[in-house]
Amino acid sequence: MAIMHAGERPSGKDRTGSLSAFVFAVAAVAMLGAVAAAGRIARDRAAAELGARAAAAQSLAGASLASVIEKQRLIPMVLARDPEVQALLEAPAGNPRNRLDAKLAAIADEAASSVLYVVGADGVAVAASNDNGPDSFVGSNYGFRIYFIAAMKHGAAQQYALGTVSNRPGLYLSHRVEGLDGPLGVVVVKVEFGDLEARWRSSGLVVQVTDANGVVLATTNPVWRFGATRPLTNPAAERAALQIGDAELPPVPLEGSGDEMATLDGRDYVPASGSVGAAAPGWNLSVFLPAEPALSIAARSAQLTTLLAGLLLGLALYAALRRRRWALARQAALAAMNTELERRVASRTEELNRSNTALAGEIAERAAAETRARALRDDLAQANRLSILGQVAAGVAHEINQPVAAIRAYAETGARLIDAGQMGDARENFGEIAGITGRVGAITQSLRGFARRGKGELRPIEVEAAIDGALSLLAGRIRDAGVAILREPHAPGVAVIAGRIRLEQILVNLLQNALDALAGLSDPTITIGIAAGPDSVAITIRDTGAGIPPDLRNQLFMPFTTTKAKGLGLGLVISGDLAREFGGALRLEPDTPGGAAGTAFTLDLPRAP
Ligand code: ADP
Secondary structure, eight states, rough: OOOTTTSOHHHHHHHEEEEEEEHHHHHHHHHHHHHHHHHHHHHHHHHHHHHHHHHHHHHHHHHHHHHHHEEEEEHHHHTTTTTHHHHHOOOOOTSSSHHHHHHHHHHHHHHOEEEEEEEETHHHHHHHTTTTTOOTTTTTTTTTHHHHEEEEEEEEEEEEEETTTOEEEEEEEEEEEETTTTTEEEEEEOOOHHHHHHHHHTTOOOOEEOTOOOBBBEEEGGGTTTSSSOOOOOHHHHEEEEOOOOOOOOSEEEESSSOOOOEEEEEEEEEEEEEEESSSOOOOOEEEETTTTHHHHHHHHHHHHHHHHHHHHHHHHHHHHHHHHHHHHHHHHHHHHHHHHHHHHHHHHHHHHHHHHHHHHHHHHHHHHHHHHHHHHHHHHHHHHHHHHHHHHHHHHHHHOOOOOOOOHHHHHHHHHHHHHHHHHHHHHHHHHHHHHHHHHHHHHHHHHHHHHHOOOOOEEHHHHHHHHHHHHHHHHHHHHHEEEEEEEOOOOOOEEEEEHHHHHHHHHHHHHHHHTTTTTTTOOEEEEEEEEEEEEEEEEEEESOOOOOHHHTTSTTTTOSTTTTTTHHHHHHHHHHHHHHHHHEEEEEOTTTSOOOOOEEEEEBBBB
């Protein structure tokens, strides 16, 4: 025999539990993955957006830088052709410098140039927009400046450098002034980008303008100026180009510049770079937009949204699962109920079948018992009739003797009358004989009927005729006892539904009991009444006997109730039975309070139409 230990095989519930845990774990991992992915995607998208904004800002900043440079470049170009400039350079002594200074100052002021000045072919400044200030350029020698040397050589030049006097950086744009006998000198404008830088700063931008070697020239953060955004291959040449002496070119704390994320001074930025164009060849302008907190916010809100959506989805799934589980459980319960119902119906049907069979058996038994009882009743009735026959036989014999004697007398007289030729009288005698024979025949027919077993057929019987039949059987006894028979008047021809012989049997039983009760009493009388209703007829037989003692009245219709020495106590029982067979009843009339002594029985029978 196999013994299963607890825990050998998980129960259905345990399996479901571990399955749920597994599903939950998978869902949790999937959710974490989705949250992380959503964060990444949102971050990338926000970075791309920032990149686009940075690119837009870069092109705008580049354009404004280029436009400033191009505008300033025009000034030395135009001034190089100015006759006053040319005149001054041709004959510095003979021309009033002050007037030109004022003009330069006015132009510089108008064009927002830093300084505007004219340098002679020897490199010494002869006129300057700042001549009336403390740091006037006039008299200073700029022969070493690249913008001077190159312009003298090539016609025009530009150079970003630190101001030797002001020590402020700026872009120097120079243009050669042509004379009849060769170059007269150079007109120079210095452009400072302080305003532009301030504008960029105030619009929240981080901007770096670098030269071809990656050295920062203009910037929103002055600390980075002249810093190297990438390692310099030739720092000395760079220093020389910028003419910043032996100033250091420290590395700018910038990592990963390009289109990707850049880290500047430890902070993340989304960069956008591009050249400044023909306005400043080799220059590059980079705009950096702070990546944080924009990217983190975007990532976090996407993560949160995904988390919420995931939770909601999970909740919905959970609810759906629960609903499904509930529905399944309900279905199972319903199925179980159905099975139970079917089982009960089957068992009940079987029970009913059994009891039906039993009932059928019982019914058959009852029917058999009924048949036996009916046969018994018939036997009893027959016995009662035979006993009546026995009792009335002597009386009837006496009753017949007398008419037979009369017949003989009429016959003898008739014979003598024929002999005497008195034919008329003789015929009368024969008529009498025939009449008497008829009466005798009626009596014997009644007797024969009593001896035969009743056929059980019911038909309309004239009540009067039945009473006559019964009385004729008892006629001898009535006469011997001197009992008066009173027949109350009633409507003629009343008929009931009954059997002829059995109806007479009832009446004989009642009349015999009355006669018994009247034995030895004075003025014995039996009154017979017929009361016809619309549906029934009541036949009452009343005697003037001693009556029935009260303690006997309730048992009268029980078998073997008798007060007579030779009585059987069956007469009333059988009579009641026969009355019921006809659809009627036999009852004892209640005592008439304070009335005459005696007994009355009433036989109620259905009236024949
Ligand atoms: P039985 O005549 O054999 O006694 P019944 O059933 O005919 O049986 O009558 C039962 C009893 O009812 C009688 O013994 C008698 O005491 C009483 N009884 C019936 N009819 C009368 C009557 N008319 N007057 C007085 N007593 C009666």
